Amino acid sequence: MPNEFGLEIINLSKSFDNHTVFDDFNLAIPKGEIIGIYGPNGCGKSTFLHLLAGIQEPDKGTIRINNKKPKEIKPGIVFQNYSDHLLPWKKTMENIFLQEKIQKNTRSEEMLDHLSDSQKNLFQNLYPYELSGGQQQLSSILRSLINTDDLILLDEPFSSLDQNIKNQAHDLILKNRQNDRTIVLVTHDLLDSVYLSDRIIVLKGTPVHNKYLNLNTKYNFKDKIDLLHSSFFSDIYKQTMEYIAS
Amino acid sequence: MPNEFGLEIINLSKSFDNHTVFDDFNLAIPKGEIIGIYGPNGCGKSTFLHLLAGIQEPDKGTIRINNKKPKEIKPGIVFQNYSDHLLPWKKTMENIFLQEKIQKNTRSEEMLDHLSDSQKNLFQNLYPYELSGGQQQLSSILRSLINTDDLILLDEPFSSLDQNIKNQAHDLILKNRQNDRTIVLVTHDLLDSVYLSDRIIVLKGTPVHNKYLNLNTKYNFKDKIDLLHSSFFSDIYKQTMEYIAS
Amino acid sequence: KSFKPVVSQKTIKIAHFRETSALPFYIANEKGYFKAENLNVELVEVDSKQLIDTLVTGKVDFTSAIAWPSVVGFEIEHPEILKPFGIMGESNSGDTIDGFLVKEDSKINKLEDFKGKTIAFDNPRGIPSAKMVFKKIGFDPDKDVVLMDMGKDIIASALLSGKVDAVWTTQPSLTIIANKIKTKIVEPNMRTRYLTDPYWISPMGLTTNNFILQNREIVNKVENALKESLAFIQNNPVETRIIATKYTPLTSDITEKMGVQTYKSTPDNQDYLSMQSIVDSLVEAQILKKGTGLIPMYAK
Amino acid sequence: MKRSKILYAIGPIAILAGWYFFAYYPTNFNILIPKPVQVMLSFKNFPQILMKSTIATLYTWSTGTLLGIILGILIGFICGYYQNLFKIIEIPLDFFRSIPSITLLPIVALFLGSGLTAKFFIVTFVTFLYVFIHTTYGIKYSRTSKQNLALAWRLNPWQNFREIIFYSSLPSIFAGIRTAITLGLIATISSEMTILGTAGLGKKIIDNMVIYNTTEMYEIIIIIGLIGYATNKLIVILENNVIHWKGH
Amino acid sequence: MKRSKILYAIGPIAILAGWYFFAYYPTNFNILIPKPVQVMLSFKNFPQILMKSTIATLYTWSTGTLLGIILGILIGFICGYYQNLFKIIEIPLDFFRSIPSITLLPIVALFLGSGLTAKFFIVTFVTFLYVFIHTTYGIKYSRTSKQNLALAWRLNPWQNFREIIFYSSLPSIFAGIRTAITLGLIATISSEMTILGTAGLGKKIIDNMVIYNTTEMYEIIIIIGLIGYATNKLIVILENNVIHWKGH
C-alpha cells in the first residue's frame, strides 16, 4: 500500500563545490498541505525548491512527491527572480496559460474570474517586460496555479506585491488547495507564512541536517488581522526567532 | 541663491505607448531626507526611480537633484530585479566596488566593517550567480551605498532579505545618511518605510497627478518594535490605507 | 601619352604564369639568350588573369602568351595600347595540342560518333571552333551535340562519373588526364584538320606601344632572343621538355609525353588571314562584342 | 529621420566619389577603371544582357540558402540538445569548414556530378554550416533561467525547441543567417564560375573578365552588391520586427 | 569521459571508412581517389615538401586574422555605440561583403599590387567583416538590465565597453571569431591560389591540381582541415574558460 505522504525526503544531500547545503536531510509531509519554509538567507530554501522541481539533482538521497519521482510530476513554480522566468516573446496572458497549453492543450479560463478587468486587459495586451514588477509576479503566480496537479512551488512569491494584490494572491492560493496537491511556500514574512500554511519548517543556516523546527500552524481565525493579534501567532513568532537565534 | 531642495520635480510627464504614468507631477523635498514611496503595483514607483536615475527620459518636465540635472549626478541604485544587475563576469566583491572603482578609482574598504566574516568570504569567493537571492540583494545594497554623493535609489531593496539581514541593511542605510544626500526608498512594507523614512509619499494608481499624500514620518522611538506598537504608526497606517482605498 | 627618357641597363620584366605557353621565354632565360643580347631579364610570376593588368599598369614590360579573346577584348576597350608579337598555335606537322578525351572503352572514335553526345570544354574558346568543325561534317551544332563549358578542375570528374561523354581540352591537361585515367584521345588538333592549318591560338607575347616607342632596341633584342628559343625548341625536343619541367609545376612524366605548341616569330599574310578568321569566329560566337583588325595591331 | 537618411548616403557617395576620382585622375591604372557614367548607361541593356543570368543566380542562391538555413536551425537544435550527436559531427564539420570549396569541388563533382546538384549542394552546405554554428551558439548561451523553466515543466526536446530555445537563439540565428546569405551568394557565384551551368552571373563575370569588358564587370559587381545589400537590409527589418523583446 | 571520446572518434572513423571504400570499391571514378595509405605515407615527406608552404600560410593567416579580429571588435564596438557611424558604413559594408573576393581581386590588385599587401588586406578584411558583424550583434542584444546600470552609473563609452559591453558581447564575438578564423584560412589559401606570393599551401594546391597529383592534394586538404579543426578546438577551449558565466 502506498504511503500517504505528499512530500517525502529521504537522506537528501546536496553541495555546491565545497559548500554543503543539505546533509542527510529527511522530511515527510502528509498529502494536501501547504508548507511554509522559513530560514535565513542562503540556508538553502531556493535550492530545496529547485531539487523538488527537478531543476537540480540531489547528490544523494530520494525525493518523492505523492509517491512519485520528481521527473514524473509537472510542478507549478514561481521563481524568486520571477521576471527572468516569463518568456518575453509571448504576451503575458499567453505566458500564464503556456504550461497548460503545452501539457494538456486546454485553457482553464475560469482562473481569469479571479482577475479584475484592468488586470485582464494588462495581461492580454502587454508583454511581460512591459509590466511592473508586481504585475509580473502576479502573472507568475497565476501561471504556477494553472494546470498543476501534485506540486506548487512558491519562492518568495509576494515580495513585490502591494497589500491588495497580496491578499488577492493569498485568496488564489487558498482556493487552489487540493487534497492531493502539496504547496511549498518560501517567504521571509512569517505572518504570511502562518496565515497560509498548515505547517512551517524552520531552517537554521547551512548545512541543513535533520535538526529543524516543524511547527503546526493550523488555526481558526477569521482573518489575518485577528491572526496577527493572537497569542497563537506571537507564540509561533517567539519559537521561530528563538530557534533561529539559538 | 540656489534653492535648498534635495529633490525637485516640476511638471513631470511620462507615458508608455498610450499609458500615462505621470501627468504633470510636482514634488519638492528638502535636502538630506530619506523619502519613502508607497503605492500600489504599477503606479509608477520604479518608473519614477528610473527617471531620477537617468535611465529613462521624461516626456516633459524637469528633475533636479541638489539643484543638478540627473545626468550630472551618479546615483547608487538597487533595482527591483536586483539579480539581473550584478555583472556575472566579476566576483561579487568586485561588483560591490565596481562603481566606485570606475568613477573615483578608490575603494571604501571601511564599508566592509559592517559585514560579518562569513559575508565577506562569500562576496570575495563567489560570483553573483552563485549566491542566494538574499545574498545578491545585500550585495546590491552595499554597491548602491558606496561612492554615491547625491542620490541613492532603493527599489524594494529588502524583498528577499531575512529579518537579521534586513536589520543589517537598515543600519547600513541609516549610517549612510548625509546632509546633502537624498535616499529614495520604494517598499510595500509600510513599517520598514516609516522606520527608515523622514517622509512618505503615498501614490494612488496611474496616472500620478499632483494628488498624493505627503506624510511626515519623523519620530522618536528607540526601535522598530516600539514603532510598530505606537499609535503614531497606526495613525500613519490608517491614513495611508484610507487614502489608497479612497 | 607622356614620353619618359630611356633608362639604359634597366631590368626587363616579363610576366608569366608558369604554363608551357611561356616556353620560349623560359628557354631564352635558361639558355642565356637574353644575356647574350645584353638584357637583364626578370621573370615575374602573376595570376593568369592579371597578365594584361600588370602590363598596362607598367609593372612589367612584356607578358607571355595570352589568348585572343583577352587581347582583342582589351584592344576594343582600350585601343592602341597593346602590342602583340609572334604567334603560337597548332599545326598538322606539329605535336598534338588539343583533343577530345573519351573513356578507353568508349565507342567514340571519330567526330561523327559524337552525335547525341555531351561534350565538356574546359576552355570557352573551344566551343566556337567545335561548332564550326561540327558544321563542316554536316552536324547542326546546336541540336546534334551538347557543348558546355566547365572548370578545368572538374572535367576529369565529369568524364569519369559519366556526366559527360567526352571532354575537349588542350595541353598540358590533355596529357595529364590521359596519364591519370584510362582514356583515349579522339580527333587531335581538330582545328588544324578541319579549319585552318596552322591554327594560331594566341600571340607569343605582348608588350605595349608605349614601351616600344621608348625602347625599340630592347624589344628587338627580346625578339631576337625568342627567335633563338624557337630554333631551340625545334632542334632539342628533349631538352625543351626538361626546361618545361623546371619552369612549370608539370612533372617529367607529363612533359615527356606532352605536345609542344608551334611558334612563329613573325606572322605572314596567310597567318593574318587565319588569325583574323579565328577572331571573327569569336565575334560570331558572341564571346567578343566586336572584332578588330589584327594586322594594324601587329604593324610596327 | 531626415538626418539619418543623409548619414546613410555618405558611404555610397564617398565610394562613388572615389570611383570618379580614380577613373579620371591620371594614375597608371586609370584605364582599367571604367567611367561611372558608362557603367550607369550600360544598365539600360540590363533586361537583354543580364536579366536571365541574374534570375538564374537568384534562383540557385535563394533555393540553396533557404534549404541551408532550415537545415542549419534544425540540425543545430538537435545537436544543441543531443550533445552526443554534436560530438560525432563536430570534428568532421570543423575539419571541412576550413577547406576552401574550390579545393573540395573536384571531390564533390565526383559524387554529385558537375551540374546543378553540385551547385545546390555547395550553396546549401555553406549556408547550413554558418546557420548551424550560430544556432548552437544561441542554444549554448541561452539563459539558464529559461532552461530552468523548461526543466521544471518537463518539456520534451521538441516542445523546448518550439517554445523556448528557438526564440532564445533567434538573435544568434539571425546573425548566422546574415553571414550565411552573404556566403551563400558568394558560393553561388563562385560555383557558377567553375561548375557547369548554362547561365548565372558568375559565368558572366568569367566571360567578361576574359575579354576585359570592365564596364559590364562593374555592372555585375554593382548588381551583386545591391542584391547582397538589399537582402541584408530585408533580413534586418525582418529581424527587428520579429525580435521585439530585444534585450529582455 | 571515455564514452565521449569514443563519440568524437565516430566522425573521423566514418570519413576514413568512406574514403577507403571509395578508393578501393570499383566505381567508375575510384581512380581519382588516392589510396589512404599512400596519402598517409606521403606525410613522411612533409618536412621537405610542404613544411615551408604550411609555415607561409600559417603566417599570413594568423597575422591577418589577428588584425581582423582586433579591428572587428574595436570598430564593432565603436559602431555599436555611435549608431551614426554605423549608418555611414553600413551600406558599403553590406554591399562589398556579398561580392566574391575573386571578383574584387583585380580591383584590389590595382591599388595594392598583387603581392603580400593585397593578400593581407583580403584576409584582414574578411575576418574583420565577420567579427565586426558579430560584435555589433552582441551589442545589439546585450541585456537591457546591464545597459540600465551603465546609464545610471553615467559610464562613458569606453568605460561601458571595458566593463559591460565587451563581456556581454563575448559569446557573440566568439561565434564571430570562429567564423572568421575559418573564413580567414579560406581567404588566405584562395588568395595564395591567385595572387602572387612566395609560397603557401594555396599555391601548392594549384600546382597539384594542374597535374592531378591527388595524393598530395589530399595531403594538403588534410593539413588544412587539421589546422582548421585544431584552431576551432583551441578557440572553444579558450571560450569555455573565459565565459564562466554562461547562461547568466
Ligand SMILES: Nc1ncnc2c1ncn2[C@@H]1O[C@H](COP(=O)(O)OP(=O)(O)OP(=O)(O)O)[C@@H](O)[C@H]1O
Ligand atoms: N516598457 C513599458 N511599456 C509599456 N508600459 C510600461 C513599460 N514600463 C512600465 N510600463 C507601465 O507603467 C506602469 C508603471 O510601472 P512601474 O514599474 O513604474 O510600476 P511600479 O510602481 O514600480 O509597480 P510595482 O510595485 O509592481 O513594482 C505599469 O502599469 C506598467 O505596465
Ligand SMILES: Nc1ncnc2c1ncn2[C@@H]1O[C@H](COP(=O)(O)OP(=O)(O)OP(=O)(O)O)[C@@H](O)[C@H]1O
Ligand atoms: N551555483 C552555485 N554555486 C555555488 N554555490 C551556490 C550555488 N547556488 C547556490 N549556492 C549556495 O547555496 C546556498 C543556498 O542558496 P539558496 O539560494 O538555496 O538560499 P536561499 O535559502 O534561497 O536564500 P535566500 O533567502 O537568500 O533566497 C547559498 O549559500 C549559496 O551561496
Ligand SMILES: [Mg+2]
Ligand atoms: Mg532563495
Ligand SMILES: [Mg+2]
Ligand atoms: Mg516597481
